[in-house]
């Protein structure tokens with residue numbers, strides 16, 4: 001069987017038909033698959049069975065901190081070829097946030113941000129999220145067509161997270177450009193300079209934001225974190241900057257794609273769309289199923305902090321271990337008929353938000369945004385349909401499942 005390479009994970013074929021890719025992967029019959037290189041990270045192990053992915057994400061021997069990574073020569077890293085990835089890694093060494101560190105730093109940084117993301121606090125945002133969704137559709141209703149990504153899926157979550165962080169409305173469009181550039185540049189070896197440039201601009205922006213919050217504190221997450229730094233000495237200036245950066249980026253890009261991928265999946269399964277439109281009480285289980293079937297985050301990564309035997313292999317200290325969340329979500333040992341989109345699925349232990357201590361902090365927010373977005377689109381646009389053939393749609397070159405646009409008519 002044809003060998004799988006790192007670039008297969010971000011190829012257009014994989015994005016259009018992940019199930020076909022998964023079948024190729026599972027057909028290799030090696031539950032721990034060895035990749036020669038993964039976008040310049042060097043050689044890497046890949047787990048894709050649900051059981052293995054859960055075990056790895058819950059095992060404290062698999063860590064996040066890049067400072068514990070083996071030197072590039074031991075990974076077989078191909079020199080400067082994939083400098084963009086190295087650039088990111090370097091940046092996170094100096095700019096740690098909860099997603100790039102291990103306990104006890106992880107526990108400290110996550111606790112500082114977590115109050116704002118409890119299910120109870122998030123549920124209180126429902127009326128405002130509904131209002132934003134309605135305003136976005138008011139703006140396009142007369143036109144009868146839109147790019148669902150630009151006109152709806154992007155502005156909804158970026159507006160919500162910006163309000164939570166106390167970021168001025170006028171600055172929000174800037175984030176899309178920066179995040180898109182990072183998304184597309186991070187896997188492209190020639191775009192090392194773009195990665196540096198955009199990260200610098202982001203940092204400059206956040207520094208200005210922090211200065212404003214110091215002068216005029218508000219009732220927002222940024223002001224709270226500034227206070228924890230200035231008065232409580234609970235996090236460093238770089239940790240503060242990187243945490244705000246993480247909340248901006250993680251707080252919108254993934255949800256944009258849940259909405260985009262989710263609507264596309266429903267449009268391709270009209271009977272499921274009809275069912276959801278006729279019974280909005282199915283929205284919570286529909287969101288879970290769309291996360292399983294078309295979740296945006298396809299891969300997560302860890303490093304081995306010691307030599308670890310697994311499935312007859314020896315994962316050496318400092319080596320990279322990738323887990324395919326998208327693969328685990330279609331594992332036939334875990335899900336019956338995983339290739340079927342079933343919005344009434346009851347047993348749905350998908351891993352779209354990860355597992356273990358790094359389980360997505362924003363999951364309650366993403367779920368709520370998904371429910372409001374799908375519910376509003378289906379109720380207000382009864383004739384929603386694709387404006388192009390599904391094969392014409394394109395994806396960003398990224399390990400996120402991320403449509404470049406989604407033209408629809410209604």
Ligand code: HEM
Nearest residue numbers: 098099250251254255258297300353354358360361362366
């Ligand atoms: C559909 C939307 C989303 C998906 C699929 C998603 C997925 C994920 C995944 C898979 C992880 C774990 C990565 C790993 O273990 O390496 C994660 C972590 C995280 N996510 Fe999300 N996310 C979404 C929305 C959000 C939102 C709206 C926020 C809000 C700020 C957010 C904030 C975070 C943060 C802060 C972490 C790091 C948690 C930690 O390290 O303890 N995410 N997300």
